[in-house]
Amino acid sequence: METLNARGLHYQVLNETVRKLLDNGCRELVLKNVNGQRYIGAGLQGQARLEIHGVPGNNLAALMDGLEIEVFGNAQDGVGNTMNGGTVVIHGNATDITGYAMRGGRIFIRGNVGYRVGIHMKAFRDKKPLIVIGGQAGDFFGEYMAGGTLVLLGLDLPPGKPVVGNFVATGMHGGEIFIRGQVDPFSLGKEVKAVAPTVADQQRLQEIVGEFARYFDLEAEKILARPFTKLIPYNKRPYGTLYTY
Amino acid sequence: MPTLSLMPTEFTVVRNEEKCIKCLACVRQCGFEAQQYDAEDDRLYAIDANCVNCQRCVSICPAGALTIYKNPPPLRPHAFWTENHLRNIAKQAETGGVLLTGMGNDQPFPAYFDRLLLNASQVTNPSIDPLREPMELRTYLGRRPEPGAKTRTPLVPIATPIMFSAMSYGSISHEAFASLARAAKEFDTMFNTGEGGLPGDLYEYADHAVVQVASGRFGVHADYLNAGRIVEIKIGQGAKPGIGGHLPGEKITAPVAATRMIPEGTDALSPAPHHDIYSIEDLKQLIFTLKEATRYQKPVSVKVSAVHNVAAIASGIARAGADIIAIDGFRGGTGAAPTMIRDHVGIPIELAIAAVDQRLRDEGIRNQVSLVAAGGFRSSADVVKAIALGADAVYIATAALIALGCHLCQKCYTGKCSWGIATQDPYRSRRLNPEIGAERLYNLLRGWSHEIKEMLGGMGINSIESLRGNRLHLRGVGLNEVELKLLGVKHAGEAM
Numbered sequence: 001m002e003t004l005n006a007r008g009l010h011y012q013v014l015n016e017t018v019r020k021l022l023d024n025g026c027r028e029l030v031l032k033n034v035n036g037q038r039y040i041g042a043g044l045q046g047q048a049r050l051e052i053h054g055v056p057g058n059n060l061a062a063l064m065d066g067l068e069i070e071v072f073g074n075a076q077d078g079v080g081n082t083m084n085g086g087t088v089v090i091h092g093n094a095t096d097i098t099g100y101a102m103r104g105g106r107i108f109i110r111g112n113v114g115y116r117v118g119i120h121m122k123a124f125r126d127k128k129p130l131i132v133i134g135g136q137a138g139d140f141f142g143e144y145m146a147g148g149t150l151v152l153l154g155l156d157l158p159p160g161k162p163v164v165g166n167f168v169a170t171g172m173h174g175g176e177i178f179i180r181g182q183v184d185p186f187s188l189g190k191e192v193k194a195v196a197p198t199v200a201d202q203q204r205l206q207e208i209v210g211e212f213a214r215y216f217d218l219e220a221e222k223i224l225a226r227p228f229t230k231l232i233p234y235n236k237r238p239y240g241t242l243y244t245y
Numbered sequence: 246m247p248t249l250s251l252m253p254t255e256f257t258v259v260r261n262e263e264k265c266i267k268c269l270a271c272v273r274q275c276g277f278e279a280q281q282y283d284a285e286d287d288r289l290y291a292i293d294a295n296c297v298n299c300q301r302c303v304s305i306c307p308a309g310a311l312t313i314y315k316n317p318p319p320l321r322p323h324a325f326w327t328e329n330h331l332r333n334i335a336k337q338a339e340t341g342g343v344l345l346t347g348m349g350n351d352q353p354f355p356a357y358f359d360r361l362l363l364n365a366s367q368v369t370n371p372s373i374d375p376l377r378e379p380m381e382l383r384t385y386l387g388r389r390p391e392p393g394a395k396t397r398t399p400l401v402p403i404a405t406p407i408m409f410s411a412m413s414y415g416s417i418s419h420e421a422f423a424s425l426a427r428a429a430k431e432f433d434t435m436f437n438t439g440e441g442g443l444p445g446d447l448y449e450y451a452d453h454a455v456v457q458v459a460s461g462r463f464g465v466h467a468d469y470l471n472a473g474r475i476v477e478i479k480i481g482q483g484a485k486p487g488i489g490g491h492l493p494g495e496k497i498t499a500p501v502a503a504t505r506m507i508p509e510g511t512d513a514l515s516p517a518p519h520h521d522i523y524s525i526e527d528l529k530q531l532i533f534t535l536k537e538a539t540r541y542q543k544p545v546s547v548k549v550s551a552v553h554n555v556a557a558i559a560s561g562i563a564r565a566g567a568d569i570i571a572i573d574g575f576r577g578g579t580g581a582a583p584t585m586i587r588d589h590v591g592i593p594i595e596l597a598i599a600a601v602d603q604r605l606r607d608e609g610i611r612n613q614v615s616l617v618a619a620g621g622f623r624s625s626a627d628v629v630k631a632i633a634l635g636a637d638a639v640y641i642a643t644a645a646l647i648a649l650g651c652h653l654c655q656k657c658y659t660g661k662c663s664w665g666i667a668t669q670d671p672y673r674s675r676r677l678n679p680e681i682g683a684e685r686l687y688n689l690l691r692g693w694s695h696e697i698k699e700m701l702g703g704m705g706i707n708s709i710e711s712l713r714g715n716r717l718h719l720r721g722v723g724l725n726e727v728e729l730k731l732l733g734v735k736h737a738g739e740a741m
Contacts, residue, residue: 011537012537015537016540019540038530038533038534039533039534039537039538042534042537042538043467043470043471043534043537043538043539044467045467045468058530059521059530059534062534062538063465063466063467063470063534063538064467065466065467077521078521078530078534081521081534082462082465082466084466084467097520097521100462100520100521101461101462101465103462103466103506116520119516119520120460120461120462120514120516120520122506122507123507123508124502124506124507124508127506143520144514144516146507146508146511146514147507147508147511171514171516173511173512173514174508174511236494236508236510236511236512237493237494237511237512238512238514239491239512239514240493240494240512241342242342242343242491243342243343243344243345243583243658244336244337244339244340244341244342244343244344244345
C-alpha cells in the first residue's frame with residue numbers, strides 16, 4: 001500500500017503520479033490531504049483501490065472502469081461522470097450531476113446529493129449502474145434516465161423536509177428509482193409513475209441496502225423497515241408521438 | 246387521423262409500359278414502398294403518395310422506363326404562402342406533430358460562397374503548376390504549444406484539409422459508416438464517429454477517427470477515447486443549433502445498441518445541453534476530464550453551431566483549453582431535425598469563419614487553435630474560400646453522402662433510405678458496398694484536392710498554410726458594405 005500526500009499538488013501532477021503508481025503495479029493507494037483536485041480517477045481502468053482523505057474536486061471517477069474509490073469526506077460535482085464500472089463510496093455529501101450518463105458500476109453516498117443526480121444513466125447488457133444515496137436529493141433526480149437503479153433513502157431528514165426535489169425523473173425512459181417513503185405526486189415528472197415494489201424488488205433492496213449499511217456502519221433492518229416507492233417510466237419512447245412525418 | 250387527407254401527393258411515378266420489362270427491380274429497391282407489383286394481375290403500379298423522389302428506381306431501372314414528376318402544386322400557393330407552407334400546415338393539421346426533416350437547410354438564403362471570387366497571378370508574380378512543382382496540402386490540427394508548456398498534445402496531420410464530418414452509426418448504416426472510415430484511412434485524413442460510438446469491427450480505422458462525446462454520452466468509454474485520434478465534444482450541430490436529438494427506438498437495432506451501449510429499441514435521447522456544461526468554465530472541465538482520461542495524448546475539439554455570438558464563444562472555447570474549434574454553419578446536414586429549427590436557426594458558415602478568425606486574431610490567440618469549418622461545402626472552391634476566410638480545414642458530410650449515392654430526398658429520419666445510407670434495415674443497407682463506397686469517397690477527395698492545388702498554384706501559392714486567412718485573395722461580388730466588412734474582403738474591382 002502506497003501513500004501520497006496531495007497537499008499543494010496541481011491536479012495534473014497528482015493524477016499523473018497516481019497513474020504512474022498504478023502502471024507500476026500499485027494496487028492500494030491512499031491519497032492524503034486532497035483538497036479540490038479535479039478528475040481523480042478519470043479514465044482509469046483495471047483493479048485497484050484508492051482511498052481519498054479530504055475533498056476530491058469535480059468529476060471524480062469520470063469515465064472510470066473497474067477501480068474502487070472510497071472518499072472520507074465530501075465530494076463535488078460530477079462523481080462517476082460517464083463511469084463504466086467500479087465502485088465509489090463517499091462518506092459525506094456529493095453535489096450536482098452525480099453519475100451523469102453512468103453506464104456501469106456503483107456509487108454509495110452516505111449524505112445528500114445535489115441537482116440532476118443520475119441524469120441519463122444507462123444500462124447495457126450485464127452493466128447495470130447503481131447509485132445509493134443516504135440522505136436527500138435535489139431537483140431533476142433521475143432526469144432522462146435510460147437504465148440502471150437509483151435508490152434514495154432519506155435518512156436523518158429534518159422534519160418537513162422532502163426527500164427529493166421537484167421534476168423527479170423528467171424524461172425518464174428506462175431503469176428504476178426507489179425512494180424510501182412517499183413522494184408527492186406533484187414533484188414527479190410526467191413521464192413516470194409510482195408503483196409498489198414487487199417481492200423481487202424487495203429482495204434486491206435488501207441486498208442493496210445491506211451493502212450500503214455495511215459501508216457506513218448502519219443497521220439495514222431499520223432502514224428497510226420503512227416502505228419504498230418505486231418509480232418507473234410509462235414507456236421507453238417518451239417522445240415517440242411528438243413528430244409528424 | 247382523418248380518412249380524407251388534404252395533403253396532396255408530391256410526386257407522380259410514370260412507367261413507360263412499352264419499355265418496362267417487368268424485372269421488378271424497382272419494386273425490390275424502392276425503400277418507401279411506392280413501387281408495387283400485383284402478382285395476380287401481373288401488373289406493376291405505383292403508390293404515388295409514398296414516393297419521395299429519391300430516384301433509386303429511376304437510377305437502377307435497366308430499361309430506362311421510369312420517370313418521376315413533381316406534381317404542380319394542387320394547393321394555391323403564391324409568393325408569400327409558398328407550397329411548403331401550405332403542405333406543412335396540412336400535415337400538421339392532420340397529425341398535430343412537430344415537422345421533421347433531414348439533410349441541410351434547403352431555403353433560398355444567400356450563399357456567400359457564390360458571392361466570393363478568388364484571385365490568380367498575372368505577370369507580376371508567377372503562378373505555379375502543381376503537376377510539376379511541389380504543392381503542400383498537409384494540414385496539422387491541434388494546439389501549438391506555448392513556450393514552457395508542461396504538456397504537449399501531439400498535432401494530427403491530415404493529407405488534405407478536408408475531413409468527413411460527424412455522422413453517427415445509427416443515423417447512417419454500418420456500410421456508409423465503414424465507407425467513410427476506409428476512405429479516411431486510405432486518403433490519410435479523418436472521419437468523425439458522430440455521437441453514436443465506434444462499432445467494434447471498425448476499431449482498425451480508429452487512428453483516423455475523430456471520436457465524439459455528445460450530451461447523451463453514447464458509446465463513450467475510456468477505450469473509445471484512447472482509440473480515436475482526436476476527441477470532439479459536440480455542443481451543437483449546424484442543422485439544429487440549441488436542441489438535442491432523438492434517435493427513435495426503431496433505429497436502435499442490436500448492433501446500434503451495442504455500439505451506443507444502450508438497450509435495444511429504446512429511444513436514444515441526447516439532451517439539448519451537456520448537463521455538466523453550463524458555462525465556459527464547465528466546458529474547460531470536460532475538456533480536461535477528457536485530456537486526463539487520454540493522458541494528454543489526444544487533441545480535444547469542441548464543435549459548436551454557428552450562432553449569432555459564435556466569435557465570443559469560440560474565444561471562450563480556445564481559452565478553455567480546446568485544441569481545435571469546429572464550427573458548423575446553418576447549411577449543415579442532419580439525419581433528423583425539426584424543420585423549423587433547421588430552416589431558421591443559425592448563421593452562414595462563411596460569416597462565422599470570418600468572425601471567429603478575426604476575433605481570435607484580435608485577441609492574439611488564433612495561432613493557438615485550429616479552426617475547422619463545416620456546413621455546406623459543395624465543391625473544392627467552397628473549401629478554398631473557407632480556408633482563405635480563416636479556416637484550417639473543413640468537414641464535409643452532405644457532399645460525402647452524395648458521393649455515396651444520396652439524392653437529397655431529405656427523408657433520412659424515416660430510416661427507409663433506398664440508397665442504403667440512412668437506414669438500419671440490412672435489406673436496404675446491403676446495397677451500399679463499403680469498398681465501392683470508400684473508392685467513391687476517395688475519388689472525391691482526390692479530385693477536390695487536386696483542384697485545390699490548381700487554385701493555389703494559380704494564386705502563386707505552394708502551400709495551403711499560406712492561404713489560411715489570406716483574405717486578400719478573395720473579392721466579393723454584389724455584397725453590401727456590412728457584408729464585406731464582416732467577411733473582411735474587398736469588393737471585386739478593388740485592387741490589393
